[in-house]
Amino acid sequence: MSHIHDLGVIGGGVHGATVALFAARGGMDVALFERGPLCREASGVNAGTLTMQMTRVALIPYALEAHAMWASAGDWLGHDVGVVVCDGLSLAFTPAEAELLTFRAGKRREAGAPIEIVSGARAKEIEPGLSGQALIAGHCKVDGFANAYLTGLAFRAALIEAGVSLHENCPVAGVEREDGAFAIRTSQGVKRVRRIVLAGGVWIEPMLAWLGISLPIKTLINQLSVSERIAPVMRTVVGIANGLLSLKQYPHGTVVIGGGWQAVGDRERGGVELLPERLIGNMRLACHAIPALRQARMARAWAGLEAETRDALPAVGPLPGIADAYVCGSVHSGYTSGPYIARLLAEHILDREPAMPLFPIDRLLAPEGAGTTA
Ligand SMILES: Cc1cc2nc3c(=O)[nH]c(=O)nc-3n(C[C@H](O)[C@H](O)[C@H](O)COP(=O)(O)OP(=O)(O)OC[C@H]3O[C@@H](n4cnc5c(N)ncnc54)[C@H](O)[C@@H]3O)c2cc1C
Numbered sequence: 422m423s424h425i426h427d428l429g430v431i432g433g434g435v436h437g438a439t440v441a442l443f444a445a446r447g448g449m450d451v452a453l454f455e456r457g458p459l460c461r462e463a464s465g466v467n468a469g470t471l472t473m474q475m476t477r478v479a480l481i482p483y484a485l486e487a488h489a490m491w492a493s494a495g496d497w498l499g500h501d502v503g504v505v506v507c508d509g510l511s512l513a514f515t516p517a518e519a520e521l522l523t524f525r526a527g528k529r530r531e532a533g534a535p536i537e538i539v540s541g542a543r544a545k546e547i548e549p550g551l552s553g554q555a556l557i558a559g560h561c562k563v564d565g566f567a568n569a570y571l572t573g574l575a576f577r578a579a580l581i582e583a584g585v586s587l588h589e590n591c592p593v594a595g596v597e598r599e600d601g602a603f604a605i606r607t608s609q610g611v612k613r614v615r616r617i618v619l620a621g622g623v624w625i626e627p628m629l630a631w632l633g634i635s636l637p638i639k640t641l642i643n644q645l646s647v648s649e650r651i652a653p654v655m656r657t658v659v660g661i662a663n664g665l666l667s668l669k670q671y672p673h674g675t676v677v678i679g680g681g682w683q684a685v686g687d688r689e690r691g692g693v694e695l696l697p698e699r700l701i702g703n704m705r706l707a708c709h710a711i712p713a714l715r716q717a718r719m720a721r722a723w724a725g726l727e728a729e730t731r732d733a734l735p736a737v738g739p740l741p742g743i744a745d746a747y748v749c750g751s752v753h754s755g756y757t758s759g760p761y762i763a764r765l766l767a768e769h770i771l772d773r774e775p776a777m778p779l780f781p782i783d784r785l786l787a788p789e790g791a792g793t794t795a
Pocket of ligand 1: 593
């Protein structure tokens with residue numbers, strides 16, 4: 422009989438990598454299987470924003486903990502992901518946007534996010550790069566960003582140091598129950614594990630189907646663009662259109678414009694198509710907020726796939742009816758909150774009481790309308 426690991430994690434994005442890391446540090450013998458290099462899907466191509474102003478209200482307490490984790494990444498991850506902690510401003514340019522912003526900021530504040538509404542003039546004091554056309558802004562001191570493309574490098578080193586058996590470029594084709602364990606069919610042969618975590622981002626839907634669970638996962642296709650390196654034009658994270666679009670300038674001078682109008686694509690075939698007219702729309706909005714950006718040339722644009730459940734809340738917890746099997750993903754603004762929420766799942770798997778509740782998928786398997794929508 423081949424070696425049996427305590428835990429097998431399938432999918433090496435920020436969720437899978439974090440569960441694997443903390444489970445290994447908790448004493449488990451962990452194997453992680455990633456079809457490509459670590460964190461090269463959503464977790465490596467995202468906009469890197471670490472914000473409360475785009476986070477769903479129910480996730481604010483988690484996001485605050487996660488923000489603190491990112492801010493101290495050197496301590497627990499041990500490797501640099503270029504985290505910058507700075508102020509965040511969410512702008513409203515019209516009375517309708519101002520009303521919605523005020524309502525949402527109020528809800529997030531009730532949930533613990535330190536967001537205050539400030540006048541357009543005050544927003545311009547906080548961010549001198551603004552055009553001055555904003556009526557009001559949501560101002561949050563707990564904001565910032567990371568260099569998402571460094572995520573895989575950082576986790577790779579940390580996982581190896583923690584003793585995780587790391588299988589990159591190792592697609593998994595299926596999972597079967599076998600003698601009280603799980604047999605994982607990989608491109609490197611069959612691997613056996615006692616417990617399993619499915620952490621496949623937008624691909625948790627086909628992964629769950631391996632175990633007979635049908636959970637529809639919507640795929641969002643977010644477009645990003647990055648400017649050439651320019652002189653400093655902004656010093657905060659700026660959100661527009663009630664958080665749908667965000668922009669920030671990295672210390673080396675590039676400005677990343679993320680979100681906004683979506684691209685098109687296909688999860689199964691993996692192909693995405695950027696839509697130039699929508700990218701231009703995003704850039705126009707960005708220039709409306711930060712006029713100095715009009716002088717910048719855009720260097721590159723790309724897109725990535727983000728998962729969403731029916732109620733837009735995470736799928737994180739045990740799989741109903743299947744002992745020792747778990748799912749971890751579909752966290753909205755999952756780069757911000759992922760490390761904390763995935764660490765909670767690792768605590769659960771280690772038989773410790775997580776500090777906050779998980780998000781079991783039982784609610785999503787009930788007929789439409791019967792589940793909770795908190
Ligand atoms: C363009 C974009 C911008 C975003 N911007 C932000 C932002 O600014 N701030 C924020 O908080 N969030 C942001 N997000 C959301 C955030 O990136 C995601 O919520 C988070 O990274 C998801 O992590 P994950 O581990 O669940 O999924 P992923 O990172 O997608 O990881 C899943 C992994 O599973 C692997 N996999 C799939 N099938 C198999 C298989 N059969 N065998 C082995 N491995 C498999 C994939 O290769 C992939 O690496 C953005 C998302 C996108 C796409």
